[in-house]
Amino acid sequence: MTATFPWLSAAIWIPIGFGLFLLSAGRDRSAGVVRAVALVGSLVGMLATVPVVSGFNLERASLQFEEKVVWIDTLNANYHLGVDGLSIWFVPLTAFITVIAVLAGWKAIGERVAQYYASFLIMSGLLIGVFSAADGLLFYVFFEATLIPMYIIIGVWGGPNRVYAAIKFFLYTLLGSFLLLVALVFLYQSSSGSFEIFAWQRLPIGMTAQILLFLAFFAAFAVKVPMWPVHTWLPDAHVEAPTAGSVVLAAIMLKLGAYGFLRFSLPIAPDAAHHLAGFVIALSLIAVIYIGFVALVQTDMKKLVAYSSIAHMGFVTLGFFIFSPIGMEGAIAQMVSHGFVSGAMFLCIGVMYDRTHSRNIADYGGVVNTMPRFAALMMLFAMANCGLPATSGFVGEFMVILGAVQYDFWIGLAAATTLVLGAAYSLWMYKRVIFGSIANSAVAQMTDADSRELLALGLLAAAVLAMGVYPRPLTDAMHVSVGQLLQQVSHSKLP
Amino acid sequence: MSKLNFLATLPEAVLLTAACLILVADQFVPEHRRNLSYSISLTALAAVALCCWNLLDGQGVQYAFGGMFVADPMAQVLKLFACLATGFALVYAQNYARARAIWRGELFSLALFTLLGVMVMISANNLLLIYLGLELQSLALYALVALQRDQPRAGEAAMKYFVLGALASGFLLYGMSMLYGATGTLDINEIAHRIAASQVANRPALVLATVFLVAGIGFKLGAAPFHMWVPDVYHGAPTPVTLLIASAPKMAAFAVAFRLLVEGLTPVAGDWHLMLLLLALTSLAVGNLTAVAQSNLKRMLGYSTIGQMGFMLLAMQSGVAGGTTASAASAYAAAMFYVLTYALATLVAFGIMLLMSRRGFEAEEISDLSGLFRQRPWYAFAMALAMFSLAGVPPTVGFYAKLVVLQSLLADNSALPVVWIAVIAVLFSLVGAFYYIRVVKVMYFDLPGADHPLDASADMKIALTANGLAVIVLGVVPQYLLGLCSSAMVRTLGG
Numbered sequence: 001m002t003a004t005f006p007w008l009s010a011a012i013w014i015p016i017g018f019g020l021f022l023l024s025a026g027r028d029r030s031a032g033v034v035r036a037v038a039l040v041g042s043l044v045g046m047l048a049t050v051p052v053v054s055g056f057n058l059e060r061a062s063l064q065f066e067e068k069v070v071w072i073d074t075l076n077a078n079y080h081l082g083v084d085g086l087s088i089w090f091v092p093l094t095a096f097i098t099v100i101a102v103l104a105g106w107k108a109i110g111e112r113v114a115q116y117y118a119s120f121l122i123m124s125g126l127l128i129g130v131f132s133a134a135d136g137l138l139f140y141v142f143f144e145a146t147l148i149p150m151y152i153i154i155g156v157w158g159g160p161n162r163v164y165a166a167i168k169f170f171l172y173t174l175l176g177s178f179l180l181l182v183a184l185v186f187l188y189q190s191s192s193g194s195f196e197i198f199a200w201q202r203l204p205i206g207m208t209a210q211i212l213l214f215l216a217f218f219a220a221f222a223v224k225v226p227m228w229p230v231h232t233w234l235p236d237a238h239v240e241a242p243t244a245g246s247v248v249l250a251a252i253m254l255k256l257g258a259y260g261f262l263r264f265s266l267p268i269a270p271d272a273a274h275h276l277a278g279f280v281i282a283l284s285l286i287a288v289i290y291i292g293f294v295a296l297v298q299t300d301m302k303k304l305v306a307y308s309s310i311a312h313m314g315f316v317t318l319g320f321f322i323f324s325p326i327g328m329e330g331a332i333a334q335m336v337s338h339g340f341v342s343g344a345m346f347l348c349i350g351v352m353y354d355r356t357h358s359r360n361i362a363d364y365g366g367v368v369n370t371m372p373r374f375a376a377l378m379m380l381f382a383m384a385n386c387g388l389p390a391t392s393g394f395v396g397e398f399m400v401i402l403g404a405v406q407y408d409f410w411i412g413l414a415a416a417t418t419l420v421l422g423a424a425y426s427l428w429m430y431k432r433v434i435f436g437s438i439a440n441s442a443v444a445q446m447t448d449a450d451s452r453e454l455l456a457l458g459l460l461a462a463a464v465l466a467m468g469v470y471p472r473p474l475t476d477a478m479h480v481s482v483g484q485l486l487q488q489v490s491h492s493k494l495p
Numbered sequence: 496m497s498k499l500n501f502l503a504t505l506p507e508a509v510l511l512t513a514a515c516l517i518l519v520a521d522q523f524v525p526e527h528r529r530n531l532s533y534s535i536s537l538t539a540l541a542a543v544a545l546c547c548w549n550l551l552d553g554q555g556v557q558y559a560f561g562g563m564f565v566a567d568p569m570a571q572v573l574k575l576f577a578c579l580a581t582g583f584a585l586v587y588a589q590n591y592a593r594a595r596a597i598w599r600g601e602l603f604s605l606a607l608f609t610l611l612g613v614m615v616m617i618s619a620n621n622l623l624l625i626y627l628g629l630e631l632q633s634l635a636l637y638a639l640v641a642l643q644r645d646q647p648r649a650g651e652a653a654m655k656y657f658v659l660g661a662l663a664s665g666f667l668l669y670g671m672s673m674l675y676g677a678t679g680t681l682d683i684n685e686i687a688h689r690i691a692a693s694q695v696a697n698r699p700a701l702v703l704a705t706v707f708l709v710a711g712i713g714f715k716l717g718a719a720p721f722h723m724w725v726p727d728v729y730h731g732a733p734t735p736v737t738l739l740i741a742s743a744p745k746m747a748a749f750a751v752a753f754r755l756l757v758e759g760l761t762p763v764a765g766d767w768h769l770m771l772l773l774l775a776l777t778s779l780a781v782g783n784l785t786a787v788a789q790s791n792l793k794r795m796l797g798y799s800t801i802g803q804m805g806f807m808l809l810a811m812q813s814g815v816a817g818g819t820t821a822s823a824a825s826a827y828a829a830a831m832f833y834v835l836t837y838a839l840a841t842l843v844a845f846g847i848m849l850l851m852s853r854r855g856f857e858a859e860e861i862s863d864l865s866g867l868f869r870q871r872p873w874y875a876f877a878m879a880l881a882m883f884s885l886a887g888v889p890p891t892v893g894f895y896a897k898l899v900v901l902q903s904l905l906a907d908n909s910a911l912p913v914v915w916i917a918v919i920a921v922l923f924s925l926v927g928a929f930y931y932i933r934v935v936k937v938m939y940f941d942l943p944g945a946d947h948p949l950d951a952s953a954d955m956k957i958a959l960t961a962n963g964l965a966v967i968v969l970g971v972v973p974q975y976l977l978g979l980c981s982s983a984m985v986r987t988l989g990g
Contacts, residue, residue: 023876071972071974072895072973072974072977073974073978074974074977074978074981075898075899075902075977112868112869112872115872137898140889141889141890141894144888144889144890144894145888145889145890147888148883148888151932151935152939155936155939155940156868156939156940162940163936163940163941166936166940167929167932167933167936170928170932171925171928171929171932174888174925174928175922175925178921178922178924178925179918179921181897181898181901181921182901182905182914182917182918182921185898185901185902185905185917186905186914188902188905189902189905189906212914
């Protein structure tokens with residue numbers, strides 16, 4: 001089936017168009033109109049992704065909804081879009097999270113509202129662009145361009161230490177990206193002038209070059225994931241970013257790195273990937289176990305969730321590098337699930353922060369007494385965060401552990417510790433914040449979540465439960481593409 | 496070849512007439528009607544640009560004045576952009592110059608004479624004519640730097656510029672004389688011909704001549720270790736003059752490097768290509784590392800220019816490494832594109848500085864821009880685009896400049912050292928990114944001081960808006976400018 005209408009382009013450019021409109025026409029005087037326009041923009045953007053999901057052919061491994069137009073003739077670069085089983089879920093996920101992000105900043109942001117929403121909408125389009133780009137240069141342009149709005153969001157609307165966090169975020173990511181650029185240009189020249197990612201995947205490359213390419217990709221994507229030990233920008237960025245910024249950062253931006261592994265590292269440098277798999281697995285396990293312990297001792301809720309994100313993303317990279325269908329599908333499922341769960345956790349923290357202006361666990365206690373409905377929803381997300389069956393968190397973790405045990409029992413065992421650690425840090429935090437008697441007057445004055453907050457949290461809760469109860473559509477869509485990718489990875493590309 | 500072919504020199508003729516007209520008209524026009532000179536200048540620049548544009552189509556390489564003067568597509572492109580840059584610089588200068596009583600006829604006639612020198616250098620096909628153009632440009636610029644003669648800083652800068660500039664001219668002239676001694680001709684094509692036909696017995700003289708020529712070009716480009724004048728002159732000169740120095744003369748220096756080294760001395764390319772590589776790497780290191788420590792925006796841009804020119808030289812030196820004409824053409828096209836995009840972004844940066852300056856207040860410290868986003872969001876956005884462009888972050892046009900340079904550098908990627916050079920280059924670009932995004936940080940994240948009333952004229956606002964938009968629009972659709980550079984270079988080398 002060939003799509004006649006360019007839905008992917010629509011999904012990319014509708015939010016960007018709305019964003020540019022807000023940027024040029026929006027004023028603080030009419031903040032209400034600006035919010036409404038932003039909501040409409042994000043909803044229309046999300047509607048545009050619906051046909052992509054509903055029209056997706058489960059049997060095909062190759063790209064669907066392809067669009068190809070010559071973009072830069074001189075460089076032989078094309079505006080080439082398309083989704084396959086690896087990327088299909090991230091397109092609607094991004095659009096969905098953008099709607100949540102728009103709702104999240106509804107009241108908290110009072111100044112320069114137009115620029116704020118414009119940043120989110122533009123970023124949403126760019127992120128969808130990253131997931132659907134089939135041209136290396138186009139991918140890079142989208143990948144890099146997302147830095148600018150996020151830098152502005154953290155730096156302008158962030159917390160007290162926002163400047164440090166924003167610059168750290170920018171430079172950390174840029175270092176990896178520049179090395180990625182060198183790798184892309186190297187591939188361009190090796191493939192005698194092509195930016196097609198799929199042409200690069202067929203290109204025979206020697207071992208030294210493969211290892212260098214792999215390391216360059218690794219520099220870009222491992223920082224983005226982030227993997228231990230290049231994760232230190234993430235807690236800073238999360239803590240300082242406004243709630244919606246944290247939501248998008250955790251739910252979508254971290255996935256860019258993991259997605260990069262799928263699209264670039266594994267298929268383009270498969271021999272190097274096998275060669276260095278032990279190294280990546282070791283780093284992933286460190287992330288799962290060590291960062292799990294680090295999360296346990298956090299006193300700041302946002303930091304705690306940030307560290308738990310790193311641990312969960314360690315699961316994703318682990319799933320990739322055990323080279324089995326169940327591990328890889330589990331890793332992708334984990335990526336999608338983490339998008340919902342971490343987004344929801346940050347949103348919950350944001351809801352409380354809006355009321356008390358504190359993120360310290362010690363400043364809370366007994367929230368359930370004043371915010372019962374909110375507490376019930378947060379319970380669900382905390383459970384999903386530690387991988388309770390029937391929530392989305394269980395699906396990916398279980399599949400990855402299963403794959404890891406098949407690969408090596410001890411690796412599987414080490415990975416499984418996350419079930420203990422995750423439960424420990426998530427539920428302990430939940431207990432200290434929500435249960436008990438009312439800790440202080442600030443908590444006593446908290447009002448339960450209003451309808452807007454309940455809507456945002458409810459949508460996320462529905463997604464978490466739906467995915468946990470019936471994950472089949474999720475894995476069905478990726479099945480064929482994952483199989484093809486694993487086959488590619490198992491064939492040596494040495495000339 | 497021996498024909499006069501006056502038509503090929505039409506742009507220069509128009510420009511010279513206009514400059515003389517202003518000189519004469521100035522004697523009869525009272526001070527308060529100085530806008531006449533301004534109008535004549537802009538009209539003349541538009542006419543010259545139109546001439547260049549017309550000459551660009553159609554013919555390949557034409558010679559005039561018995562082979563002294565060459566009009567090839569590359570020259571037309573460079574002249575076109577030199578005209579535009581000078582025109583924009585004059586528009587931006589308006590506010591600043593009026594407030595400081597330098598809005599006088601000299602400003603216009605000297606600016607036009609500078610441009611004339613630039614254009615002569617671009618089209619010179621003879622050692623003497625290169626020198627003539629160089630002196631015309633330099634002498635006019637020395638006077639311009641000293642235009643605010645009651646300012647001690649400007650006087651110092653003019654002196655420094657003059658002494659070091661004279662030294663550089665001396666180097667260049669000395670190299671030319673040796674080249675003449677070794678080959679017995681001043682004509683660049685003839686020089687190449689005689690060296691290639693091994694009619695040159697005195698090889699050491701040839702190599703020594705190359706050394707001096709490279710040193711002279713290094714001075715004019717402001718490449719390390721011949722960069723000492725750059726920060727002081729950038730800082731000391733009145734801001735509009737700094738802008739004039741930073742834009743068109745860089746294009747001329749590029750053209751001279753192309754004429755002398757590529758067209759004249761290709762047979763000894765093995766020697767000069769390593770010299771250029773050395774200049775490039777030292778410039779990248781010195782420029783980027785020193786710029787980090789600057790608090791004055793003009794000085795920072797001065798040092799950053801050094802780094803930018805280093806990047807450009809990387810493409811310049813890689814032209815010969817590839818060997819084939821096609822790869823050489825793409826390498827020199829990349830260098831040309833780099834210079835043009837650099838000028839485009841620099842114009843915006845200085846334009847903003849000039850916009851912020853008013854009577855009795857020089858906006859030249861980075862901190863003078865603080866909080867610009869809260870007061871003038873659009874101009875802050877334009878400045879941010881310029882900074883991201885200089886840093887090489889997509890989707891701004893500066894990214895493609897870095898991309899094509901890396902691409903020409905890696906054209907022959909069988910040799911691994913080239914890859915490491917590319918890695919070093921991007922690492923220094925990362926250092927560069929730090930100080931560029933610091934400017935964005937100051938504008939967006941810091942709180943504003945007192946509100947600045949902007950007394951900019953409408954034409955300045957329009958020009959600045961167009962210029963800022965060009966940085967992003969050419970970044971989204973770079974094909975046009977890239978194609979222009981590449982086809983001009985192919986036709987220049989082919990014909």
